[in-house]
Amino acid sequence: MSSCNHDDWFDRDPKQMITDDQLWNNPKLITSLLANYYNRLPTLHGVFNTGGMTEIDDAMWSGHRDQNWRNDFQFGDDYGRYWDYGLIRDLNLSLENIGKLSTQLSDEQKRQFIAELRFIRAFVYFEMVKRMGGVPIVTTQLIYDFSGDPTPLQVPRAKEYEVYDFIFTELEAIKEDLAGNIKSKTRANRYAVLALESRAMLYAASIAKYNSLMGSPVTTPGGEVGIPASMANDYYTKSLTASKEIISGPYKLFNENPDKGANFYDMLNKKTGSEVIFAKDYVTGLKVHRFAYDNIVKSLTEDNESSSTISPSLSFVESFDYLDGSKGVLHDRDAAGNYIAYSRISDIFANKDARLYGTVVYPGTTFKNLPVSIQAGVAVWNDGTYQLTTAAELGKNYTDGQLWTGFDGPKDDAMDVSNTGFYIRKFVSDAPAASTRGTSAANWWPWFRLGEIYLNAAEAAFELGQADARDYINTLRERAGFPANSIQTLTTDIIRNERRVELAFEDHRYFDLKRWRIAHLVWDGSENDPNAVVHGLFAYRVIRPGHPDNGKFIFERVRPSRFRRARFFRLANYYSSIAQDVLNKNPKLVRNPFQ
Amino acid sequence: MKSKLLISLVITAGLLFTGCEYDNFEAPGAMLSGKVVYEGKAVGVRSNGPQLELWQDGFPLRSLIPVFINQDGTFSASLFDGKYKLVRKGDSPWLQQATDTIIVNVKGNTYLDVPVTPYFTITDESFQKSGNTVTARFAVNKIVENARVELVRLYLGKSILTDQVQRELRVDGNADNLVFGQQTVIAGEIPDNLKNLDYVFARLGVKSTSSGEYYYTPVQKVALK
Numbered sequence: 001m002s003s004c005n006h007d008d009w010f011d012r013d014p015k016q017m018i019t020d021d022q023l024w025n026n027p028k029l030i031t032s033l034l035a036n037y038y039n040r041l042p043t044l045h046g047v048f049n050t051g052g053m054t055e056i057d058d059a060m061w062s063g064h065r066d067q068n069w070r071n072d073f074q075f076g077d078d079y080g081r082y083w084d085y086g087l088i089r090d091l092n093l094s095l096e097n098i099g100k101l102s103t104q105l106s107d108e109q110k111r112q113f114i115a116e117l118r119f120i121r122a123f124v125y126f127e128m129v130k131r132m133g134g135v136p137i138v139t140t141q142l143i144y145d146f147s148g149d150p151t152p153l154q155v156p157r158a159k160e161y162e163v164y165d166f167i168f169t170e171l172e173a174i175k176e177d178l179a180g181n182i183k184s185k186t187r188a189n190r191y192a193v194l195a196l197e198s199r200a201m202l203y204a205a206s207i208a209k210y211n212s213l214m215g216s217p218v219t220t221p222g223g224e225v226g227i228p229a230s231m232a233n234d235y236y237t238k239s240l241t242a243s244k245e246i247i248s249g250p251y252k253l254f255n256e257n258p259d260k261g262a263n264f265y266d267m268l269n270k271k272t273g274s275e276v277i278f279a280k281d282y283v284t285g286l287k288v289h290r291f292a293y294d295n296i297v298k299s300l301t302e303d304n305e306s307s308s309t310i311s312p313s314l315s316f317v318e319s320f321d322y323l324d325g326s327k328g329v330l331h332d333r334d335a336a337g338n339y340i341a342y343s344r345i346s347d348i349f350a351n352k353d354a355r356l357y358g359t360v361v362y363p364g365t366t367f368k369n370l371p372v373s374i375q376a377g378v379a380v381w382n383d384g385t386y387q388l389t390t391a392a393e394l395g396k397n398y399t400d401g402q403l404w405t406g407f408d409g410p411k412d413d414a415m416d417v418s419n420t421g422f423y424i425r426k427f428v429s430d431a432p433a434a435s436t437r438g439t440s441a442a443n444w445w446p447w448f449r450l451g452e453i454y455l456n457a458a459e460a461a462f463e464l465g466q467a468d469a470r471d472y473i474n475t476l477r478e479r480a481g482f483p484a485n486s487i488q489t490l491t492t493d494i495i496r497n498e499r500r501v502e503l504a505f506e507d508h509r510y511f512d513l514k515r516w517r518i519a520h521l522v523w524d525g526s527e528n529d530p531n532a533v534v535h536g537l538f539a540y541r542v543i544r545p546g547h548p549d550n551g552k553f554i555f556e557r558v559r560p561s562r563f564r565r566a567r568f569f570r571l572a573n574y575y576s577s578i579a580q581d582v583l584n585k586n587p588k589l590v591r592n593p594f595q
Numbered sequence: 596m597k598s599k600l601l602i603s604l605v606i607t608a609g610l611l612f613t614g615c616e617y618d619n620f621e622a623p624g625a626m627l628s629g630k631v632v633y634e635g636k637a638v639g640v641r642s643n644g645p646q647l648e649l650w651q652d653g654f655p656l657r658s659l660i661p662v663f664i665n666q667d668g669t670f671s672a673s674l675f676d677g678k679y680k681l682v683r684k685g686d687s688p689w690l691q692q693a694t695d696t697i698i699v700n701v702k703g704n705t706y707l708d709v710p711v712t713p714y715f716t717i718t719d720e721s722f723q724k725s726g727n728t729v730t731a732r733f734a735v736n737k738i739v740e741n742a743r744v745e746l747v748r749l750y751l752g753k754s755i756l757t758d759q760v761q762r763e764l765r766v767d768g769n770a771d772n773l774v775f776g777q778q779t780v781i782a783g784e785i786p787d788n789l790k791n792l793d794y795v796f797a798r799l800g801v802k803s804t805s806s807g808e809y810y811y812t813p814v815q816k817v818a819l820k
Contacts, residue, residue, distance in 0.1 A: 074643075215745055215804025520807055525760045566760065571807040572686045584657050594685035 024101040030113055033094070037120050038187070038280070040087055042127045044080055046507030047280060047445045048291035048427065050309050053505050057523060058316040060534040060563050062419040063294065063309030071534075072564035074525070077595060080131045080510070081576040084124060085138065091121045092141050112181065115174035119188040119196070122170045126200045129163040130511055133225035133575045133592060137166050156588040159223035161231060164204035168238060171197045185279050186444075191246050192278035195448035198242040198456045203515050205235030205463065210517040218517075218574045224590050225575050236460040243457035247472075251277060251450045253479050260481040264358025265425055267451075269443050277448040284431075288440035295428050296435040297367050298394075298417045299407035303436045308408075310505075311420040312360045313534040314557065320353040320501050323481055328352065330537065332555040339386065341552035345375065345539050348555055354481035355501050361423035363406075363539045363553075368430045373406035374421060376538035379554055381547065388540055388556060400543060410538055412561055419560040420536030426505050451476060451502050459495050473498055514574060525568025532566040535559055570594075627679075627699065628671035629707035631689075633738070637668035638688065638713055639798070639811035641758040645687035647709065649699075650680040666756060667813060674701050681709065688803070688810040689713045690739060713810045714742035714803035719778070720812045722797045727790065729817055730782045735801055737775045742803045744770045749781040750798045751789065755814050757796045763789055785819070794818045 013019070023029045045052035054061040054070050061070040095117050102110050121139075128135045136155035144153060158166070171193050181189035204227060211217045212229035219226030254275035257263035267275050282288055294309045301307040320328045330348055334340055342348050346364025349356065361367055363374040377390035378398050391398070391405035394417065398404035409417040429441035454472045461469035470490040476498070477486050487494060499512055513519035523532050536558045544550045572594035583589050630637045631647075642665065649660040649672060662681075664670045679699045685691030689711035699707055720733035731749045747768035750757050759765075766783040773779060781799075789795050797817045800809035 215743060216806075526765075527761060528765075568760065570686055580658050594691070 020097055020101055024097050025104040027105065027109060027113075030098070034113070034116055034120075034187070037087075037091065037094075037117070041120065041123055041280070041447070042082055042084065042087075043507055044082075044131070045505075045510060048289045049507075050291060050294040052507075053310055053424075056510055057313060057531050057534065057567055058500075058504055058509060059310045059312045059424070060420060060560060061309060062311040062414075062562065063306065063416060065415055068562060068564075071560075071562050074565065074568045075523075075570070075573045077572050077577040078579070079573055079576060081579065082128055082131045083135070083579060083582060084128070085136075087124055088121065088138055089141060091117055091124070092139060095121075096141060108180070111177040112179075115177035116181075116188050118170050118174050119178075119193055122167045122200075123196060125163055126167050126196065126203075129160060129167075130203055130515075131576050132578065133220075134158045134160040134163050134223070136586075136589075137163060154586045154588045157222075157224045157590055160207070160225055161204060161223070161227045164200060164227070164235070167200050168197060171200075185276055186281045188278065191249055191251065192448060194242040194246050195277050195453060198239050198246065198453055199448070201235045201239035201242065202456050202460055203511070205232045205239060205460065206515040207517075208232035208235060209463065210515065214517050218571060218593050220590055220593060222590055225593055233464065236463045240457060240460035240464065243453050243460065246277070246450070246453045247457060250274065251453075253450055253454075253475070255479060260354035260479070261357025264355045264480065267358075267449075268427060268446060269429060271444060275450045276444070276446045277450065277453075279447060280445040282442040282444055284439060284442040288442050290437065290440050291427055291443075292429040292431075292434040292441040293437055295424050297361055297372050297408055297423045299373055300367055300370060301435055302433060306416060307435070308417050308423060310424040311410075311418045311534075311536070311560075312422040312424055313420060314422075314537050315531050315535065316500070316504065317349075317356065317360060317362065317422060317537070319497055320356040321497075323351045323353065323483075325482075325486055330555070332537070332557065339379075339554035339556075341542055341549040341554050343552050345541075345553045348553075353477075353501060357425070359424070359426045359501070359504055361425045363421065367423075367425065367428075372408050372423070373403070374408045374410065374418070374423075374539065375403060375406035375541060375553075376410050376421065376556075377405050377540050379540040379542050379544075381542070381544035386540070386542070386554065388538075398541075398543070403541065410536060412558065418536075419562050420534065420558075421538050422536070424505065446506070452506075452508070455495070455499050455502060458490070458498075462490055462492070462495060476502060513569075517574070519569040519573065520571055523567035523569040525566050525570075527566050529566060532568070533559060534563045534567075623673045623675045624703075625674050625676050625701050626671060626704045627674050627701050627707060628669070628704070629709060630667075630669040631664060631709045631711050632668070633689075633711055633713050633716060637813070638711060638716075639666060639668055639813055640664050640688065641760060641808060641811070642666040642756045643760075644758075645808055646684060648682040648684055649674070650682065650696075651677060652680070666758065666811070676702050681707075683709065683711055686807050687711075688715075688806060688808045712738060714739045714805060715744060715801045715810055717799050717801055717810065717812050720799055720815075722815055722817050724785075724817050724819060727785050728782050729785060729795070729797055730780060731797065731799055732778055732780050733799055733812070734776055734778055735773055739803075739805075742805060744773055744801060745804045746770055746800075746802045746809075747773060747779070747781070748800050748802075748809070749783050750800065751783060751785065751817075752796050752798075753789065753792070755796055757798050757814055758811060759800060759809055763795075790819070793820050 134157045137158045138155055142153045175190050175193045178189045181187045208227040208229055209232040211226050217226055251274045254267035254273040257266050293306055296307050298308045318328045331340055349362050379386040379388050395407040396404045410421040411417050429443040433439035434441040454476045458469050458472035470487050474485050474487055513522055538556045538558050539553050542549045542552050575592040577595040645664055647662040662670050662672045681697040681699050683692040716736045717733050723730045747770050749766040750762040751764040752762045764783050764786050766781050768781040794816050796814050798814050799812045802809045
């Protein structure tokens, strides 16, 4: 009986649990919750998703055979499906709790946390709308009242433009509240907000414009899919306004290395400079990724498995222009169809856009200051033609005592060695032991960077008919080694190609082709199409004693045999299908077209 | 000792024989087969392309059963006896009729012709080879009033699976000057890699702007020798 006096003994704070009151009054705990949300920001082919990067026309899969389906698949109706109302609910719950329970935070702190949560929510909605079209806009917790009637929980889909408008108003409302993050590159600040605005508004504008230009626009009667053409100009203007503010802000295009090619690689590999606006960061020993393990050049691998997974395609390599402004098609044969011999293996790539070096490892270049050994075989002159032969083993010498097939291949139908003759350089860390599984890589993932903003500005200004559109592109091309004012007359094709080369492997191309409504034309599924089918370029050393071409190199275009099926984007892929269980649960949801 | 062994043997045997009842399901025994038709004629499609959808009500799992269509318009699906709903999907060479379902009663082997409304059809087609040229003569007919033609094409291929995706030669016809119901001609030069074959396969396709898929004529063998 006397023990009852010590009531406080029963009334202690739990040691294994953090209560809502504790959480929402402790900035450190809120920050770590935010870290969880930032870590869950969605992506399709981004954030070092090696596999996803090999599912479009920029590259094929050369890694383990168990994932060769990436070279032999067709975009399903559900490709890119993203419907994450679990994350939306978490964010809504946090927003409600911080409003209700945070009593000990300063006003400024509170506003900043709320702004960050709303930024993440807007980001998630953007990711949903660009894949699914208009989605239900849910901004509060949906709680069932056990009345037997679930209809209040069944939110119908908003119109596609309503979601974009929601994103815009959300971002406009929070951009003043993030002053505390102005120096941060991994938490949302004013410029990350503007960058998302710049991108989202550009998407809305181009869907409005280019969907209406299709033979039969992809729409639903209720506007869940498709944006009226009349809204395009307004969206382009909003995007341009946001882009202009970022460009006149504290960011500068990365320009630290006089070697333009290496500079482009350093831009994303080093964490210096002020090009990157908002990134997902990694730290050795704490949070790492295995992009270098997946993709390092074969002979430089530090682990006993993997390497060489992403093999960039020939059509991608050829999309890089020559510095004199001519189209990037490689000159492998002359007009008569004869091979052109080059004295050095890298000469065929000479005078190309420096971004090629920064993105792709091609024959005759280096990685980590070590030369790569990319050579498919030898071409022996025999009876008036070249016989192309390859060694059974990588790195073997031919009977003349010189290299036959390089240590890095390329080799057709081989695993963990390039099947196209190219390796990826962009995002592959050159840090010591980055390609081992024990240490792994810690270079960061840029969600937004200034290069993209220049391209967004150029596209929006061009669509609005403003003359300075080309200046944005020319500034970006100067960084890539082109002379000043390299483009006189801007066209949509130039803008689109510029986005392909500048933003390759950064999770843009799939969505860019979608919003321009040309994905079904570029990836038309036809086995004869140079873009829909990934091709390679194999280099051979000429053996033709007594002839001036002896010892030089010729190049052969190949279709890798591991690449089985042309990329095929159907009209149904413009909007991913909504999962059947989602439709079953909510009868108010309208299906996507063709679903 | 001996009885223990015996008991454990009996138990094991018991488990072995009774356990089987739970994890064995009967395989579907009925076959639904048929073809997609317009005015009684099969509609040719791209192989591995357009699909039909089957649904069945009354079960907790509500999920579609995809039905693939062969290049000549035939299809088949292995099912249980029962009542199904068949849906004609969009992004096919015919009108989407997502709400206009066809009720199918499957009992044993069931045959069903699925009527569809193609945007366009091709009729009276013929293929002639003279020299190195294959000439196709045909008429395109408009079926859906507000449909627009995007492309009319002649395909040559090595195999019976010749279409927009698998082909050796593709020749575009003049879609802008097309007169519906009137004879149109497309001629194609046989490519070098087909010249020495005994025969090639020829096919015509027409695509409306409303869909990514073509309406195809039946594949025809054209003798080269």
